[in-house]
Amino acid sequence: MADDGDRHRQSRLFTDDDGGFDAERAREESLPVEDGEVIDTDELADHQTYLEGRGIYDERNRVNDLTGKEWKYATKSVIPEGYPPDLQHDLRGEHGGQKPPRLCAELIGRFSKAGDTVLDPFAGVGGTLLGASLCEHEGTGLREAIGFERTRRWVEIYETALVRENEERRERGDPPLAEQDMRHGDCAELIEGVPDDSVDLLLTDVPYWHMDELEQTRNERRTRESSLGSFGGPTADDANGESGDGDADSASHKAGAADGEWETKADWLDDMAAKFDRFADAVAPEGHVVVFIGDMYRDQSYEFLSAELAQAIEAAAPLTLAATLIWYDPTKDLHVYGYPFSFVPSMVHQNVLVFRPADDSDAT
Numbered sequence: 001m002a003d004d005g006d007r008h009r010q011s012r013l014f015t016d017d018d019g020g021f022d023a024e025r026a027r028e029e030s031l032p033v034e035d036g037e038v039i040d041t042d043e044l045a046d047h048q049t050y051l052e053g054r055g056i057y058d059e060r061n062r063v064n065d066l067t068g069k070e071w072k073y074a075t076k077s078v079i080p081e082g083y084p085p086d087l088q089h090d091l092r093g094e095h096g097g098q099k100p101p102r103l104c105a106e107l108i109g110r111f112s113k114a115g116d117t118v119l120d121p122f123a124g125v126g127g128t129l130l131g132a133s134l135c136e137h138e139g140t141g142l143r144e145a146i147g148f149e150r151t152r153r154w155v156e157i158y159e160t161a162l163v164r165e166n167e168e169r170r171e172r173g174d175p176p177l178a179e180q181d182m183r184h185g186d187c188a189e190l191i192e193g194v195p196d197d198s199v200d201l202l203l204t205d206v207p208y209w210h211m212d213e214l215e216q217t218r219n220e221r222r223t224r225e226s227s228l229g230s231f232g233g234p235t236a237d238d239a240n241g242e243s244g245d246g247d248a249d250s251a252s253h254k255a256g257a258a259d260g261e262w263e264t265k266a267d268w269l270d271d272m273a274a275k276f277d278r279f280a281d282a283v284a285p286e287g288h289v290v291v292f293i294g295d296m297y298r299d300q301s302y303e304f305l306s307a308e309l310a311q312a313i314e315a316a317a318p319l320t321l322a323a324t325l326i327w328y329d330p331t332k333d334l335h336v337y338g339y340p341f342s343f344v345p346s347m348v349h350q351n352v353l354v355f356r357p358a359d360d361s362d363a364t
């Protein structure tokens, strides 16, 4: 804790253009400001530490490494961020359903602590794994991440992307991103190798149920070309909520998303519920399960997949829904859907379901 002399020295670092003390900036960036008030660090409780520029950290924090000020911001139910393509996006973009690693890092920072273990059982090209590695340099510390992916190509892309990214980082003089534990295979089998209660955060992006036969839908669409075609954009049948890492909607139909073996939505929900029931054994009692899931619009109807998946998981697994967050991507392209006859949403958001183990009775 800083004594008065330290605090004075700290404050003098903040000068305005004329070299004078910039009180406003000092308040914002250096002095112990919490909830708009400068606090007396001598009066902090034993379990509180003032972290310069970040606010007061409470040692009793079991959820993450955030200070009170950062925690307040992190409780926002909307993440209004477009994540520019980076971290070898061109290579990872082959997947089509990949998530921005920095978005994953943001969620990892909210729901885990440095040194924690993060599991992604549907890892794709490694958005979660890269996010866990970014936390070492852009967050509060490295998380150990394990990924399961049954398509060898996606495993290889993760590995190649990491090598290339680290070559570029080396050239820039940045420290390398840690290699995470990507395992090739079916998550239903690989989960058997993960000890119970050993995962602090399960962060994943589920494979999608493709409404009926996608090809059939496309063929039907081709035969009933509507005036919408003159706008050059996709028709309403494409208006689903899957979005990748800065890609356009059509990306959701690329290989990464077309991985479902389920004939009906009920099959998909049953399979996901059973898998999450098994995954839940691996999650520590104070851990979290965080799941990306986009809603869809098809055949004149909104498919509220996020709500249905949340209900199916809660019914089958010992998990309680704590929140749904919205990732709103303001950079996503809008298309003309439905015009001028019916309202069809342009899906510029995805849902992020947040569960915690059902027996976490201490949670408020």
Ligand SMILES: C[S@@+](CC[C@H](N)C(=O)[O-])C[C@H]1O[C@@H](n2cnc3c(N)ncnc32)[C@H](O)[C@@H]1O
Residues within 6 Å of the ligand: 095, 097, 098, 099, 100, 121, 122, 123, 124, 125, 126, 127, 128, 148, 149, 150, 151, 154, 185, 186, 187, 188, 204, 205, 206, 207, 208, 256, 257, 259
């Ligand atoms: C929506 S993608 C995840 C994308 C990932 N978030 C990323 O950033 O690349 C879902 C992934 O789950 C994989 N998958 C589907 N079923 C699986 C299973 N039973 N075991 C392992 N992986 C599976 C698919 O191959 C697909 O890559």
